[in-house]
Amino acid sequence: MKRITHLFLGIFLLTALLQGNASAQVFCNNEIVYWSQDFGTGVNPSSNNNVTNLLTYQPTGDLETEGVYRVANSTHQKIEWHDAPDHTPGDVNGKMLVINGEDGTFFRRTVIRAAGYPAGFYSSSLFLMNVNTPGTCAPNPTLPAITFKIEYRNANNDWIELDNSPVTSGLVPQSATPTWMQLGGVFTLPTTGTFVVTRLRISLSDATPGSCGNDYAIDDIKLASCPEGGPVPVRFLSVTARQQGSGAAINWATGSESNNKYFDVERSTDNGINWSIVSTVQSVGNSSTTKNYGAYDAKPAAGANYYRIKQVDNDGTAKFSITVLYNLKITGTEISVLANPFKNNITVDFLSTKSQVLSYRLIEMSGKQVLAQQLNITKGSSRKVIDGVGKLNRGMYILQITDENGAILYNNKLIKE
Numbered sequence: 001m002k003r004i005t006h007l008f009l010g011i012f013l014l015t016a017l018l019q020g021n022a023s024a025q026v027f028c029n030n031e032i033v034y035w036s037q038d039f040g041t042g043v044n045p046s047s048n049n050n051v052t053n054l055l056t057y058q059p060t061g062d063l064e065t066e067g068v069y070r071v072a073n074s075t076h077q078k079i080e081w082h083d084a085p086d087h088t089p090g091d092v093n094g095k096m097l098v099i100n101g102e103d104g105t106f107f108r109r110t111v112i113r114a115a116g117y118p119a120g121f122y123s124s125s126l127f128l129m130n131v132n133t134p135g136t137c138a139p140n141p142t143l144p145a146i147t148f149k150i151e152y153r154n155a156n157n158d159w160i161e162l163d164n165s166p167v168t169s170g171l172v173p174q175s176a177t178p179t180w181m182q183l184g185g186v187f188t189l190p191t192t193g194t195f196v197v198t199r200l201r202i203s204l205s206d207a208t209p210g211s212c213g214n215d216y217a218i219d220d221i222k223l224a225s226c227p228e229g230g231p232v233p234v235r236f237l238s239v240t241a242r243q244q245g246s247g248a249a250i251n252w253a254t255g256s257e258s259n260n261k262y263f264d265v266e267r268s269t270d271n272g273i274n275w276s277i278v279s280t281v282q283s284v285g286n287s288s289t290t291k292n293y294g295a296y297d298a299k300p301a302a303g304a305n306y307y308r309i310k311q312v313d314n315d316g317t318a319k320f321s322i323t324v325l326y327n328l329k330i331t332g333t334e335i336s337v338l339a340n341p342f343k344n345n346i347t348v349d350f351l352s353t354k355s356q357v358l359s360y361r362l363i364e365m366s367g368k369q370v371l372a373q374q375l376n377i378t379k380g381s382s383r384k385v386i387d388g389v390g391k392l393n394r395g396m397y398i399l400q401i402t403d404e405n406g407a408i409l410y411n412n413k414l415i416k417e
Contacts, residue, residue: 027123027125027184027185027186027226027235027256028121028123028186028224028226028228028229029226029228030227030228031123031224031225031226032224032225032227033222033223033224034111034113034223034224034225035109035111035222035223036220036221036222036223037050037109037220037221037222038086038088038091038094038095038219038220039071039086039094039095039096039097039219040071040094040095041073041091041092041093041094041095042073042093042095043073043093045059045060045070045071045072046070046071046095047059047070047071048071048097050107050108050109051069051097051106051107052104052105052106052107052108054067054102054104054105054106055067055068055069055099055102055106056068056069057069057070058070062077062078062079063077063078063098063099063100063215064078064100065100066100066101066102066210066211066214067100067101067102067210068099068100069097069098069099069100069106070098071095071096071097071098072095072096072098073085073086073093073094073095073096075096075098075129075131075178075217077098077131078100078131078215080132080133080136081131081132081133081136081215082129082131082132082133082177082178084129084131084178084217086217086219087127087129087180087219087220088219088220094219096217096218096219097217097218097219098131098216098217099206099215099216099217099218100210100214100215101144101206101208101210101214101215101216102206102209102210102214103205103206103207103208103209103210104205104206105203105204105205106204106205106206107202107203107204107218107221108201108202108203108204109201109202109221110199110200110201111199111200111201111202111223112198112199113198113199113200114198116196116197116198117152117189117197117198117200117225118189119189119190119191119192120188120189120225120226120229121186121187121188121189121225121226121229122150122162122186122187122188122189122200122223122224122225122226123184123185123186123187123222123223123224123225123226124148124150124184124185124187124202124221124222124223124224125148125182125183125184125185125221125222126148126182126183126184126204126218126219126220126221126222127180127181127182127183127218127219127220128144128146128169128172128180128181128183128216128217128218128219129172129178129179129180129181129216129217130143130144130172130173130174130175130179130215130216131178131215131216131217132174132213132215133174133176134174134175134176135174136174136212136213137212137213141174141212141213142208142209142211142212142213142214143171143172143173143174143208143213143214144169144171144172144206144208144214144215144216145168145169145170145171145172145206145207145208146168146169146172146183146204146205146206146207146216146218147166147167147168147169147204147205147206147207148165148166148167148168148169148183148184148202148203148204149161149165149166149202149203149204149205150162150165150166150187150200150201150202150203150223151165151200151201151203152189152192152197152199152200152201153197153198153199153201154192154195154197155192155195159201162187162188162189162190162200163187163188163189163190164185164186164187164188165187167183167184167185168183168207169181169183171208172216174213180219182255185256185288186226200223202221202223204218204221233257233258233259233260233311233313233317233319234254234256234257234258234260234283234311234319235254235255235256235257236252236253236254236255236309236311236321236322237252237253237254237255237290238251238252238253239251239252239307239308239309239321239322239324240252240324241305241307241324241325241326242326243326243328244296245336245338245349245383246298246334246336246349246350246351246381246382246383247296247297247298247299247300247349247381247383248296248297248300248305248307248326248328249294249295249296249297250265250278250279250294250295250296250297250307250309250324251292251293251294252292252293252294252309252321253290253291253292253293254283254287254290254291254293255290256287256288256289257283257284257285257286257287257291258286259285259286259313259314259315260283260284260285260286260311260312260313260314261282261283261285261312261313261314262280262281262282262283262312263280263281263282263283263293263309263310263311263312264277264279264280264309264310264312265277265278265279265280265281265295265297265307265309265310266278266307266308266309266310267297267300267305267306267307268305268306268308268323269301269303269304269305269306271304271306272306272323275308278295278297278307279295279296279297281293281294281295283311298381298383299380299381299382300326300328300381301328301380302328302329302330302379302380303327303328303329304325304326304327305325305326305327305328306323306324306325306326307323307324307325307326308320308321308322308323308324309321328351328381330351330352330353330380331353332352332353333350333351333352333353333356333358333403333409334350334351334352335348335349335350335351335401335409335410336348336349337349337399337412337414340414340415341414341415341416341417342389342414342415342416342417343390343416343417344387344389344390345385345386345387345389345390346362346385346386346389346399346414347383347384347385347386348360348375348383348384348385348386348401349381349382349383350377350381350382350383350384351380351381352377352378352379352380352382353379354379355376355377355378355379356376356377356403356404357374357375357376357377357404358374358375358376358377358401358402358403358404358409359372359373359374359375359401359402360372360373360374360375360386360399360400360401360402361399361400362386362389362397362398362399362400362414363397363398363399363400364395364397364398365395365396365397365398370392370397371386371388371389373386375401389416392416393416394416394417395415395416396413396414396415396416397413397414397415397416398411398412398413398414399411399412399414
């Protein structure tokens with residue numbers, strides 16, 4: 001098998017779904033789809049002409065035997081499998097290929113284009129799911145490992161792999177909720193002189209022998225051209241913003257990166273009219289696997305905060321992620337300690353409806369006070385660091401914070417390491 005070294009390829013884990021479908025992720029801009037297979041709709045099981053004779057069609061009963069399949073509208077074709085719909089967005093009784101796996105090539109499709117396939121970039125992908133619920137075949141279940149290969153037929157009628165083919169999923173794990181994964185990438189068809197390539201072939205293989213646990217579903221296979229050239233510089237998989245202490249934690253994940261330089265995390269407090277940079281995060285540059293990033297906004301505004309990620313290439317060009325909303329609601333005074341246990345200092349975050357003077361005491365479990373001081377906090381979010389605790393003995397302490405009237409706002413145990 002050809003060694004995979006290209007950075008544009010990989011497997012991309014999408015959000016776990018209790019029901020419904022995840023949207024497909026594009027691998028290049030403005031794809032032109034030449035062929036796709038969503039396996040249709042309906043309540044009655046069926047076979048599929050692209051499935052090879054490695055597998056046997058079983059129209060009824062549980063898919064108990066190794067190397068059997070059916071096209072069905074639910075993954076629940078065996079008692080211990082997930083009961084999940086297909087992946088195709090908007091389908092009613094949408095079908096998918098459900099397999100009790102065997103090692104070997106199980107799906108093959110030749111896509112003929114009379115006008116020919118010009119040299120250049122092509123994207124091809126599918127969605128797959130390990131259909132087993134956690135604990136199935138415990139303690140050592142076998143796991144499916146799917147390989148996706150795309151080839152062209154040359155002037156000698158030989159099948160030749162496109163550059164960057166194949167891609168592999170690795171071992172697809174069991175999951176608590178039905179989880180679709182996308183496998184695919186951007187592939188390059190080389191120049192072939194005067195010969196016009198009219199046939200591209202997609203082959204799917206399973207590297208795991210038939211045994212307990214090698215069970216999966218396949219859906220939404222496609223082949224497309226990339227008229228604007230190679231893969232998108234960065235594929236954003238997700239962007240989230242949530243409260244962390246008195247601030248906001250912004251997290252995002254990329255499915256692939258090419259010549260990526262850095263990310264700017266931007267915030268708007270006027271519904272997206274004006275934007276300011278909260279943080280700049282260096283990227284890995286080039287990647288074919290899922291990469292996770294995070295940044296922290298220590299002082300979000302009260303009310304609506306909109307966040308987006310600006311991705312900047314090495315050549316200075318940029319693109320933006322989707323925009324997400326974090327709504328900071330403050331009622332009274334909220335206090336949180338960032339690190340417990342603590343070592344050399346105690347970091348405390350505040351959310352307050354007003355500026356005020358607070359007092360804190362650090363007390364040993366015996367009742368002895370070891371530290372006391374006042375804190376001036378501002379309206380909105382603020383962070384204070386309590387120093388002078390590095391030399392304290394290890395053990396349990398109580399941090400108590402009171403307002404100007406002596407009312408206790410925070411009274412919790414902390415551990416000194």
